[in-house]
Amino acid sequence: MSGETSTTTPTAEELAGMSREELARLGAKLDGIDLVEYGPRYVPGSPADKNAERSVAKWFVLTGLFGVLTAVAFIWWPQQYQSWTSDTQWVYALYNPILGVTLGLTILFLGLGVVTMARKIMPHEVAVQTRHDGLSQEVDRRTLAAELMDVGDKTGLIKRRGMLKGSLLLAGGGLTVAAAVPVLGGFVKNPWADGAKSELWVTPWAPAANGAKIRLVQIDGTPIRPTDMAAGAMITVFPAVPGGAKASDAAVMLFRLRSNEVVKYRDATHESFRFGDYYAYSKICTHVGCPVSLYEQQTGRILCPCHQSQFDVNDGARPVFGPAARPLPQLPITVDDEGYFIATSDFTEPVGPGFWENKGKYES
Amino acid sequence: MKRLTLPPRVRVRARSKGQRRLRGLLTLMIALVGFGFLFTLVTPAPHQAEAGAVDETQIAAGAAIYVNSCITCHGSNLQGVTDRGPSLIGVGQAANYFQVATGRMPLADQGAQAPRKEPLYSASEIAALGAYIQANGGGPQVPLAADGTSATLRDNAAVAKGAELYRLNCASCHNFTGKGGALSQGKYAPALDQATDSEIYAAMLSGPENMPKFSDGQLTPDEKVAIVTYVQSAKASLDPGGYGLGGFGPVSEGFFAFIVGMGLIVGVMLWMGARA
Numbered sequence: 212m213s214g215e216t217s218t219t220t221p222t223a224e225e226l227a228g229m230s231r232e233e234l235a236r237l238g239a240k241l242d243g244i245d246l247v248e249y250g251p252r253y254v255p256g257s258p259a260d261k262n263a264e265r266s267v268a269k270w271f272v273l274t275g276l277f278g279v280l281t282a283v284a285f286i287w288w289p290q291q292y293q294s295w296t297s298d299t300q301w302v303y304a305l306y307n308p309i310l311g312v313t314l315g316l317t318i319l320f321l322g323l324g325v326v327t328m329a330r331k332i333m334p335h336e337v338a339v340q341t342r343h344d345g346l347s348q349e350v351d352r353r354t355l356a357a358e359l360m361d362v363g364d365k366t367g368l369i370k371r372r373g374m375l376k377g378s379l380l381l382a383g384g385g386l387t388v389a390a391a392v393p394v395l396g397g398f399v400k401n402p403w404a405d406g407a408k409s410e411l412w413v414t415p416w417a418p419a420a421n422g423a424k425i426r427l428v429q430i431d432g433t434p435i436r437p438t439d440m441a442a443g444a445m446i447t448v449f450p451a452v453p454g455g456a457k458a459s460d461a462a463v464m465l466f467r468l469r470s471n472e473v474v475k476y477r478d479a480t481h482e483s484f485r486f487g488d489y490y491a492y493s494k495i496c497t498h499v500g501c502p503v504s505l506y507e508q509q510t511g512r513i514l515c516p517c518h519q520s521q522f523d524v525n526d527g528a529r530p531v532f533g534p535a536a537r538p539l540p541q542l543p544i545t546v547d548d549e550g551y552f553i554a555t556s557d558f559t560e561p562v563g564p565g566f567w568e569n570k571g572k573y574e575s
Numbered sequence: 576m577k578r579l580t581l582p583p584r585v586r587v588r589a590r591s592k593g594q595r596r597l598r599g600l601l602t603l604m605i606a607l608v609g610f611g612f613l614f615t616l617v618t619p620a621p622h623q624a625e626a627g628a629v630d631e632t633q634i635a636a637g638a639a640i641y642v643n644s645c646i647t648c649h650g651s652n653l654q655g656v657t658d659r660g661p662s663l664i665g666v667g668q669a670a671n672y673f674q675v676a677t678g679r680m681p682l683a684d685q686g687a688q689a690p691r692k693e694p695l696y697s698a699s700e701i702a703a704l705g706a707y708i709q710a711n712g713g714g715p716q717v718p719l720a721a722d723g724t725s726a727t728l729r730d731n732a733a734v735a736k737g738a739e740l741y742r743l744n745c746a747s748c749h750n751f752t753g754k755g756g757a758l759s760q761g762k763y764a765p766a767l768d769q770a771t772d773s774e775i776y777a778a779m780l781s782g783p784e785n786m787p788k789f790s791d792g793q794l795t796p797d798e799k800v801a802i803v804t805y806v807q808s809a810k811a812s813l814d815p816g817g818y819g820l821g822g823f824g825p826v827s828e829g830f831f832a833f834i835v836g837m838g839l840i841v842g843v844m845l846w847m848g849a850r851a
Contacts, residue, residue, distance in 0.1 A: 304813035326847050430743055439792030443694040443782050446793050447743055504747040508787035512759055521759055
């Protein structure tokens, strides 16, 4: 392509008479490369040559050794679990590191061997190749562009063949749809099919069909009495329904504040949601739905670990810091005939992060 | 059945007033003693009756320490001093043990949080102070060894249950392996590296600083012991992955992989590219 080399192609007779080294030099020259220095690194058989060979072989021997060690450790190391009460738990704990170190060293030594070989054994050469500055030459650029356009023109794809182009477009579209359907199909669903009972509007706290109120229980199903909690306590509670502890929108924090704390309410309705000094708020952050459970019982702050939103439990769980924009929904609670906490109704607003249809459901 | 013939009236009349009084008195006494026994059956036995035994000299020793070191901030009658220290009435021996045995109290200076430091008082002095606090208002008590040092509160069989309870109640602030974490405005949940069994137990009972309280109704003593067991097991377990990088999870691990791993790769590249 470039006319920078003046080498002419040798004839068949000339080729037949050339040595291997001459052929190698010729190949480089035909590509525009001039081998200024080219030859073995050390005199073959000299002490330096032998030293170089030994230093490379050393790495490959180590590679083999550590490869075998990896296999030996994998098969025979006593890797059975030993608990923290055992005096020999270090034997078990060393299994993974030993596998990692031996296999890692195997690969490292192989790499070192290859690089050392390239630097100490491979022929010593200094090659010079001339390159043009800046853009390719005008003639090269013109001819390449013309070549490409000419093919398009001669195929008729530039000005004619509307049917072919149209069908190609259809083919591409069809293929895209076929590939996208299995991925996107799972998202196609009407979340509002059940109207006011749609999943996003209700949680497992909603009273049962027969009007029975849902109890607040601990994760092991224990119902909670007011006397179970000390002032300044927080407890994560779940609805006493099957699967209640696993439902993503059901986790609730039940707080017992000190009776001398000053508490503000969002409004009169929310004031009636408490039971004495006991308040229940959704544990799901209104920002993106992380569990907010870092409760500072003296400052009354509830922290979200994901994006540092803070809610003030003494002020209706209003967000006071961070990206969350809405207060945590409050669960209306009271106690039943047996003295256990129950939810008098479902949350009065959707739990967790906002969504488009949520407009107006929040009062503040 | 044949009706019994009534005894002659004469005999009834023959009883003296004194006899009747004696009989009435005896009936009353028997009834009272009976009620007393019945009452002991109905009343639940008090918890830790032994620990509640009052030792006047110990309380006096505790009061002496209190007057020397605590009175400035907590007041002459443990009622607290505005803007200095809270009331200690009803906090119990558990709160005293946690604060003094971990060296947090006496406080070195007012700040966002009282840090752990070398305790100022010996185990027996802390026990005396605890007895004094307990004698004035009562409150939760933590189990201790006889010499006032930490008891061994373990149940190795319950370690899995303890881990579950720890993840639900503690891990959000103290990290899943007890390495601690940040709270708001300079406060933090401390690492549990140095915490002893009784200290962890006392922290749950008393809710020091911003930690919520976990009374025995919320986490039973057995559940507390299970949690202590988990925390101590997490500290004693060797990391099967080699070095744990602080146990903070993906943040420190990613940081290490990026800085050390990338640095190593770049270094090897430079070495390979260097002229022989």
